[in-house]
Amino acid sequence: MKLVTLIKKDDPNSTQHIGVLLDNGQRIAILQAGIEAMTGSPSPFFIDMLAFLRGDTAARDEAHAVVEYITGQHPPDSIVASDSVTLLAPVPRPESIRDYMGFEQHIINCIRAAGLKKLAPFDEWVEKNFGRKRSIAYRLNKAWYDRPIYYKGNRFSVVGSDAPVHMPAYTKKLDYELEWGIFTGKSGVDIPKEQAFQYIGGYTIFNDFSARDIQMEEMAGRLGPTKGKDFDTGNTMGPCLVTPDEIPDPYDLTMVARVNGEEWSRGTTADTTWTFEDIIAYVSQSETIHPGEFFGSGTCSGAQGRGCGLEMGKFLKVGDVVELEVEKIGILRNRIEE
Template sequence: MKIARIGIGDATRVGIVDGDRVQPLAAETDLSELLAAIPAQRAELVERTKDGEPRPLSEVRLLAPVQPRTLRDFLTFEEHLEGSLKVMGAAAPHPAWYDQPLFYFTNTNAVLGPDDPVAVPPGSRKLDFELELAAVIGKPGKDLSPEQAAEHIAGYTLFNDWSARDLQAIAAPVGMGAVKGKDFANTLGPWIVTADELAPYRRDDRLALDMHAEINGVALPAGGDTSANMAWSFEEMVAFASRGAELLPGDVLASGTCGAGCLLEYWGRTGTEEPPPLRPGDVVTLVVEGIGSVSNRIVAGAGPVAVPKARVGQRRRPRPWSTT
């Protein structure tokens, strides 16, 4: 089942996508209830809450399929990590990367949907995209095992972790993360494909979905990747994220960028900025097998607001460890 959030006029509804048509559900339909249901219950809930006849997708506006409370972005593709590190002159990933599936929290207030414009963030001249797959939590859970975690994943969607590489580089030496380099936009879409529908794509303990990106309708020259190359499965990622922390319906856990899934990797491996950074007018499309595609157009953004540098040399209070 493909679960979408759609705009019909000024109203937002949950809809079920089938081919090029979408069945709107009643206004009171709870997306969380739909995500938490097992397949048989989900089908019954959809049948009970249908509102009118199916509509052509062209007559509705696809919104981000979920508005997550939390959005964790992992780093599970070794090829992407290696290529990105070349920009910084690093020879190999840090050994700590291999020990556990690390992630950072990104800005849930900046979630965009299909076809929403992405404004160049203030002060950036090196805008990049990142091709990722993401799991959506259906049932709450804490301290889960990977086996238990499988029951808590409602489905999967595409995720574009937009990145301002120059802003990211400024903050990197401090060690606090990407800061403004990833604070401005995250795309989810086009819909959530339920886990049972993607079961035929499973290979051993993980999904094996082909993934590629296009800029202005042209696929990147290095080709795409497959989610089978993730160093950890989504079930393992969910289990790790749930250690000492409760995951709630609608929470999103992204895979991290796949191999050759962003411009930074090209720059790192070739030593040139080819393909060039994104510019206003460019359209980026992410395509993942079994799910679909999501596109966004880059538009001009605002200029940066001036902020002063740190005020240093302030009078400090005496401390027990003071020597003067």
């Protein structure tokens, strides 16, 4: 299923509903309306997306049954046209946000672009002729190979697809990041990697907008990022939450970023070094994870392309429209505004 959180455009109270996309996204089945028509009472699983994630497999099973009932019986008010609603982020306020660096090539590219600068071509030559482990970028980044490093983001700055992203007044180098991520679907602690897949509640697309000039200044202090990442509307997610049964092989998906219709980035989840299972196992060491927590993949860079503007030396401006597309999920689209 592809699930969404929505508000009906003609609803003066802006009530949030969760629904399931139908007909390639042209229509949406409203789950709570469907279960009430089906059973005569609402479901605690369909109060919001956090409640759905807490329900885990029982919630998914009930949603499947409700969608089958809605598409077969067409009860009143259970289906809406997609153009009659506003989509929010699938989980408008996650329980937490962790974003980690899952793609080796991204951190190598960033070290060269932001750290080595004029030495970057020489370091690329060293890697080409003597191997990556002899390169400067590798040697400066050795800690990354020991564990899946992450930072914690601001869960209050999340917005959905087609929502405006406001450029912070303090930056001149706003950047996008081609990412995707998971929401957890159950609680656990000290989770073995071999069992970690069972804790994935769904997948979505993530754009971790970044003020690169500020980020570089902050991280020179050996901590952060802080205001390089934390600003209103800086975390965009969507357009939907895809349940794991829809993506049998999550590490074989094409990812693309476009700015104003022009392709800037292309990659594949196959280039992931640290998987979601790795990060669940790492984070849950002596720490309980809970349903509704978000783990971002980090920027998708690899053999096919570079996953953010920093790696290419180009940045966003007011008026730009950024689209991230991930196979089997959809397109996350946002416009940069003042």
